[in-house]
Amino acid sequence: MVAATRKKKSKAPRGRDADALAAQQREISVSEFFAKNRHLLGFDNPRKALLTTIKEAVDNALDACEEAGMLPNIFVGIEPLAETRFRVTVRDNGPGIVRKQVENVFGRLLYGSKFHRMKMSRGQQGIGIAAAGMYGLMTTGKPMIIHTKPHKNKPSHCLTLAIDMQKNKAEVHDEVERHDFPDDTGTEVVIELEAKFQRGRQSVDEYLQQTAIANPHAQIIYQPPDACISKEEQASMPSLIDDYQHATQLAETSSETVTTPGGTVVFPRAVKELPEEPKEIKPHPKGIELGMLLKMVKTTQATQLGGFLQNDFSRVSLRVANEICKRANKILGADDTITNRTWVSKIGHAEAEAIYKAIQEMKLMAPPTDCLSPIGDDVIRAGLLKGIKAEFYTSVTRPPAVYRGNPFQIEIGIAFGGELPKEEPSRVIRFANRVPLLYQRSACCAFKAVQETAWRNYGLSQPKGSVPIGPLTVMVHMASVWVPFTSESKEAIADYDEIRKEMKLAMAECGRKLKTYLNRRAKVRKENERRGIFERYIGEIAQALNTIDPKLKPQTIRDQFEHVAKRFTETADLQFDQDGNPVKVTQKEKKVRKQRDPLAADDSIVIVDRGNGTVLDDDDSSADNGKPSRKSREDDGDYEDGLFD
Amino acid sequence: MAKKTTKKKTTKKPTAKSQPAASKKKIVRKKRNAADTGARLVDMANSVADQISREMDPGVHIPTRALSNVNFDKKSGLIVMGSNAQRRSFFNVGMAKKFMQTTLVAAGCKQLIDQKKTTSIRDLFYHTKHTIPGTKENTFDEQSESDPIIEDLEVAMASLREELGLFAEPKGAMVGPMVIEDNGDTIDLSKMGSGGWAIPSIVEDHIIKFKRGGAKFVLLIEKGAVWRRFSEDRFWEKHKCMIIHGGGQPPRGVRRLMWRMHQELKLPVYVLVDNDPWGYYIYSVVKQGSINLAFESQRMAIPAARFIGMSAYDAAKFDIPKAVSINLTEQDKRRAKEVAAYPWFASKPWQREIRQMLKLGVKLELEALSNKDFSFITEQYLPQKLKDKQWLD
CATH class of the missing domain: 3.30.565.10 (Histidine kinase-like ATPase, C-terminal domain)
Structure with missing residues (x-):
């Protein structure tokens, strides 16, 4: 029975001819x-x-x-219209x-x-x-x-x-x-859409926060939906317009990310210079594939092969063009089939393939790198400083490198300590051409580079094969004319050896500076403990001396002891002779010591005093905005619907 | 069991040997009185105040009380203190607390001197113990912290403990044919009942005066229990001697009293201790002085004191059954080797004695002699040894 019905149904299309099918093909x-x-x-x-x-x-x-x-001055607003419907407004002050x-x-x-x-x-x-x-x-x-x-x-x-x-x-x-x-x-663009607003990882909040870090030259004002929700209900709240006014004022005056009473978030501008405009470059011969070459042969303005190679590619000189032709001939097994003078129109598939292979064999000069506009290590620090409440910041911009003929440049910034959560895995924030990448963390080359870096050497604890544990945020930025994403939705950087190597080198450089800082911090802490010990006993001593000889006034003794205690703990490495006389340290020696201090001499490091460490000990500091969603975040964070995984 | 070992070495780091400040303070005792000690404490306080006002790391020099800083003077037969001193300075994490404690103990002693009072070292510990304002830390946690500091101060001030207004917990007792005056009271030491006369901590001649006596020698017995046997058996009456015990390692009062009887009454001193390394050491402390209190050797050590027993050879000689001996522990053996290495045990008979004990691998307590008879020790053992002059020097 069943078979019979199917037969009937399948009979109809079988009767169609090519014309009928063609009518459906469009x-x-x-x-x-x-x-x-x-x-x-x-x-x-x-x-x-x-x-x-x-x-x-x-x-x-x-x-x-x-x-x-x-x-750039950017405004982002999300208005809730219904539970699952929002109106998104994004406005800039660009050219229109x-x-x-x-x-x-x-x-x-x-x-x-x-x-x-x-x-x-x-x-x-x-x-x-x-x-x-x-x-x-x-x-x-x-x-x-x-x-x-x-x-x-x-x-x-x-x-x-x-x-x-x-x-x-x-x-x-x-x-x-x-x-x-x-x-x-x-x-200004206004789009109404069905959506869901949520805070925490992979949220609009996080995206804008990271965008602000990577683009410290931009000022961003962001009105999340709850800035609007409470408008009618809470009379004490400022109206949305007022709050926006307030936010624009804050943007001018504040140096750190702030939130207005009405809930508008302000990411102020941290640097006043625009990033250098990257130059446009022609493709590098090694960066193209055969299909691309064939397409270029078809569309080129040049008439002769030499002109095509020299004009449409970067780093191809007359000499190189000759060499390519020579090698291509060898591959084709014929003499002088292809020369610089050959008409481009005569280049067929076989010739193109020979040229492609010839290029792969050759050593070519790396592509020019003025097409890259890195954020700049100082600007990265400014961005991190603005967006992340840590105590130690450093950053590195690597020299440009090349993968598959595409120039790229890696930048790493790290923020350590301060209010960052102490016992959790470090946060890795990834950027490609200044755009934050929020999804597919574990598929990303940057994340792998963090895992493979031996942070243990730099004073952090690191379970085998994972990111270090501690109050650390690692920022990874890849600048390139063509960032190799793993998918069209641009969520993870593909894992090229050249790219990962650059990332790891930069992380090691930052790590070394962190290590120096951590050593220093341990020393300072010890010094403070030392001073604490001394200061604890001074009162007792002053009292005892006064008991022994009432002529010795406790207050005077105490003041003198405290004065000397400060001096002794400030100069921890001061030497003393047997009688307790300090061995004189000459000005010259002091100068030498200062020069040896690697942190003081290094401009690539910013250290912020976040108070006396009580903030660090506060376990609640991780839940910085008190939103429960942030605490209950999932383990790996890649909670997608599985289409790309 | 009372402490027999020397105090733990409190000051390990020997400072440079020829410190001018230290050698100046070489223990010179001319006048001993409390007022002087008080003045020295004031000097110390002013020296600290002076150093701090000149922005120096304030410190006090404390002669080192350790084996490294004692010498055995063969001529006098005494252990004497060397000239090494440690500078206890405040701006040193390891020493800051001790420095503070030293000033507290000094202040406590100054108060005692000013008020003309004496007190026990335990009393002083409680007097100086309190919580440092604004912290959870105590100035002292245990008496074991304050005791060595008192000794440090004695040495640093070149003062006796009594001069600081302090005394140790008295222990020890004596009976015998002698009449003394103790703090104005006349006491007949032959009529002290079963407990004997408790020897006070301070036995200087302004407190204890020897009146009359018929004793021929002094016998120090290590333990109170064995001393009671001698007292009960009226050994002192029969042999005309003073019998003393010090409850283990004899305290200063006992040692000082024996020294006075030896020096002033010309009585020979015999020491009867367990046959173990700790017993040997008790004897050596009586004879040559202790490492810890080396600075007091001159007024307490009795170089002519004799070791009457028990010797490692006695078991065989007196036919003491093996069952009552105890095997030497590892700790005993270690201590025995330590004792053998002290220069004041270098003489041949002593090396032989210690070797014999190690060879037998056993120790023997005085009480072990009771195995033969309760009064074996008083009636046979000791009279025999005295008669045969079987002692070690």
């Missing part, structure tokens, strides 16, 4: 593809969707400001977008300025913000609102933009000119 628009595979871009669940939306908008905003040479480009920038997937060039930037593919808008449209039916002001003295454009999934094209539903944009220029 182009799948990217938008449509996304609609069905949204998890590939980071919209797997409502919680992650909120984060991804904000992340894409903020990344774009920062890129725009930097390219225009403006110090000219009217006719708005639909292209926000309304089409895979439309952007970043994909085709070899230049370091946050976004790479140009999928981000349009996908976020589309996600919002799909889940709430509300199109996104773009409010942009490209010119200082002209009104701003406010558009309501929906995306036509079939056509991969934006539709403008509504458009008005307005005069109320808060800055001279800039862009």
Whole structure:
């Protein structure tokens, strides 16, 4: 019975011919593809969707400001509309977008300025913000609102933009000119979406905190949903507008991250210089694959092979081009089939493959590195100082290196002690081109590098094969024209030996400085203990001496003892002769000692006195914002829906 | 069992040998009186105050009371203190507390001197013990902390304990044919009942005066229990001697009293102790002085004192059954070797004696003689030994 029915049903398609099939075959628009595979871009669940939306908008905003040479002021607001529905607003003070480009920038997937060039930037593919808008449209039916002001003295454009999934094209539903944009220029994106707001790891809070650390030149004001919730209920709370005003004032005056009474979080600007703008470079011959080479052969402007190699690649001179041809000929087994003069149009698959192989055999000069814009070790310290309440900070920027023909640069910053939790595994915060990576920690090259570094040598405890335990935060930043992510959602850096090696070298360098500091701290602590012992007994001695000879006044004796005690404990290594006379230390010796002090001489270290260590002993200090979600965080933190794991 | 060993070495680090300040303070005792000691304490306090006002690390010099700082003077037969001294300074984590304690003990002694009182060292411990204001730490936790500091102070001040207004817990008793005056009371030591006359801690001639007596010698017995046997058997009457015990290692009062009888009444002194290394050492303390109190040897040690028993050879001589001997422990053996190494045990007979004990591998208590008869020790053993002049010098 069952077989019979199936036969019947399967009969119909069998009857179709190629023409009928062809009628069904059509182009799948990217938008449509996304609609069905949204998890590939980071919209797997409502919680992650909120984060991804904000992340894409903020990344774009920062890129725009930097390219225009403006110090970014970013506003991020999350308004709760219902339990699972939020309105996200991200506003920047960037250059704005000219009217006719708005639909292209926000309304089409895979439309952007970043994909085709070899230049370091946050976004790479140009999928981000349009996908976020589309996600919002799909889940709430509300199109996104773009409010942009490209010119200082002209009104701003406010558009309501929906995306036509079939056509991969934006539709403008509504458009008005307005005069109320808060800055001279800039862009505001408003997206309504189904989402879930949660604090703790992998949250919007964490993303913005880490963004602020890696981008200390940016000022970020963030209104989480609970800043708004209590607005009506609590009369004592300042209104949202007032609170925002208050927050902007704080942003100017504060040097550390602060929260207003209304719950708005302010990440103030820590450095006033914009990062150097990275230069665009041509691809390095070793960084491309055969398919890419074939595509380049087809699209090149050059007519002859020599010109193509020299103009479309970096580090290829006339001599190198000749060498490539020579080797390619050898591979082809023929003489002079390929020369510099060969027409590009004559290059077929076999020739291209020979050229590709020739390139792999050759030693080429490493790609230029002016395409990289590292954060800079001093700026990293400023960022860490602003965002993490520790007592010791240091950072290292490695010289540029190359993986698969792509130049990259590794930077490591560490923060130790202070209010960081003492007994927990260290925190690793990862960045690629200044963008925080929050998911897939254990798949990430940076995390592996932390695990493989022997922190035990630097005075920390470290269970075998895991991250060290202690009040430590390790920041890893990879700057590259092309960061090798393990997936499209850009969550983990792929594990290349060259990259991991650089990371470990930088961590070792930071570790050594930490070790010096820890030794110093132990010494100071011991010294304080010493002083404590002395000071404890001084009163007794003064009293006893006074009992023996009433002429000796206890107060005088006590003052003298305390004075001398300070001197003795300050100069711990002072030598004494047999009669207790201090052996004179000359000025010259003192100078030498100072020069030997590695910490005092090192500019790459910041030490903050967080008081007398009571903060350190306070076990509650880990739950810094008192939110229970932070305490009950899961072990590995990679609580995803399993699509990438 | 009373302490037989020397006190733990409190000061291990010998400082440089020729310290000018230390050698100046070489123990010179001319006038002994409390007022002088008080003045020396004031000097010490002022010296500390002076050092601190000059921003120096304040310290007091304390002669080292350790084997490393005693010499055996063969000529006089005494253990004498060397000139090594330790500088106990305040700004040294290891010494800060001791320094503080030293000032407290000094202050306590000064109060005693000022008020013309005497007290026990235990009393002084409680007097100086309190919690340091603002902390949970006590100035002293146990008496074992304050006792060595008192001894340090005695040495540093070149004063006797009595001059600091202190006395040790009295122990020891004496009976015999002698009449004395104790603090104004006349006492006939032959009529002391069963317990005997308790020997006070301070026995200087302004307190104890020898009146009349018919004793021919002095016999020191290690233990009170054995001494009672001698007392009960009226050994002293028969042999015309003073019998004394010191409850183990004899305290200063007992030693000083024997010294006075030996010096003033010209009585020979015999020592009867267990046959074990600790017994040997008790004898040596009586004879040559102790390491710990080497500075007092001159006024307490009796170089002519004789070791009457028990010897390692006695068991065989008196046919004492093996069952009553006790095997030497590891600790005993170690101590025996230590004792054998002291220069004042270097003489051949003594080396032979100690070797014999180690060879037999057993020790013998005085009470073991009761195995033959309760009064074997008083009626046969000791009379025999005295008669045969079987003693060691």
